[in-house]
Amino acid sequence: MLAIVLWTAAILTGILLLVKAGDKLSDKIVEVAEKAGVSPLVISIVLISLATTLPELLTSAVASYQGLTGMALGNALGSIFANIALILGIAATLRPLKATKAAYDNSLIMLSSFFLVMLLSADGSLSRLDGVILLGSYTLYLRWLFKRNAGKNVDGEVNEHATILDYTILLILGLLLVLGAKLVVYGGANIAEALHISEFVIGATIVAVGTSLPEMTNAIYGALRERGSISIGNIIGADIMNALVVLGVASVIRPLQTGASVLTILLVLAVMIPMVASLKRNHGLGRAIGVYFLSVYSLYLVLMFSGVKL
Numbered sequence: 001m002l003a004i005v006l007w008t009a010a011i012l013t014g015i016l017l018l019v020k021a022g023d024k025l026s027d028k029i030v031e032v033a034e035k036a037g038v039s040p041l042v043i044s045i046v047l048i049s050l051a052t053t054l055p056e057l058l059t060s061a062v063a064s065y066q067g068l069t070g071m072a073l074g075n076a077l078g079s080i081f082a083n084i085a086l087i088l089g090i091a092a093t094l095r096p097l098k099a100t101k102a103a104y105d106n107s108l109i110m111l112s113s114f115f116l117v118m119l120l121s122a123d124g125s126l127s128r129l130d131g132v133i134l135l136g137s138y139t140l141y142l143r144w145l146f147k148r149n150a151g152k153n154v155d156g157e158v159n160e161h162a163t164i165l166d167y168t169i170l171l172i173l174g175l176l177l178v179l180g181a182k183l184v185v186y187g188g189a190n191i192a193e194a195l196h197i198s199e200f201v202i203g204a205t206i207v208a209v210g211t212s213l214p215e216m217t218n219a220i221y222g223a224l225r226e227r228g229s230i231s232i233g234n235i236i237g238a239d240i241m242n243a244l245v246v247l248g249v250a251s252v253i254r255p256l257q258t259g260a261s262v263l264t265i266l267l268v269l270a271v272m273i274p275m276v277a278s279l280k281r282n283h284g285l286g287r288a289i290g291v292y293f294l295s296v297y298s299l300y301l302v303l304m305f306s307g308v309k310l
Contacts, residue, residue: 049237
């Protein structure tokens with residue numbers, strides 16, 4: 001019993017480090033980017049998403065390195081699902097989210113990225129070669145995004161430049177994220193073994209939701225401030241990163257078996273496709289689709305803890 005308490009404390013401490021360091025890192029990355037005169041759209045979709053997705057990336061990478069491939073896969077897929085069904089579900093229910101055409105365009109990339117993961121994992125695994133393909137696809141996406149937004153830099157002249165101290169702070173915050181990820185994987189793996197719960201279930205619930213807290217903070221803040229494009233843009237960027245970068249890095253480190261995740265993939269599609277359709281048709285996400293997202297996430301949890309193979 002004491003061991004479970006200690007493992008739970010490790011998870012909570014790790015999540016706290018991930019959230020706090022991730023939040024600070026997000027602000028610092030934006031600060032450095034603005035000093036360099038980077039486009040606001042690129043900052044929102046790439047840099048903020050990178051900062052808020054670092055917990056998932058580090059957690060899945062550490063889990064894969066330690067041979068916990070079920071947790072690595074569950075964390076990535078669970079985070080993609082939680083980002084839409086739980087986080088956007090809460091945000092859209094609180095206040096309808098409005099978005100621009102750019103959000104719809106990037107949501108198509110998000111959907112395409114997930115279909116690519118499905119295609120590569122059709123043989124029951126994501127190999128190291130598949131991981132390289134996923135990472136290469138993200139590089140092509142960045143090239144397309146930067147090319148599309150060339151010349152749309154931050155208004156005004158840049159009066160400051162990033163200093164050595166700025167980059168040192170980024171490094172320290174990054175190391176704190178690594179420590180947090182290791183604590184979450186350590187606690188999650190031990191609890192899964194002690195309670196005879198699969199690594200995938202732990203990765204897709206406790207770890208996935210915990211490492212998605214930075215996105216949740218940004219999404220809810222954006223909704224309350226009536227900045228729907230911030231909420232939606234961050235989630236789209238984060239899900240593209242989860243599909244292409246998180247799974248890419250994890251599978252390059254160690255091939256991932258994907259046969260047990262069929263139902264999870266179907267549930268992701270059950271929220272991702274309506275999301276893209278709503279952005280196309282309504283230029284945003286209303287309360288009705290927010291309630292639908294939360295209903296699907298509730299079903300997911302019921303299935304998960306009922307022992308249904310996901």
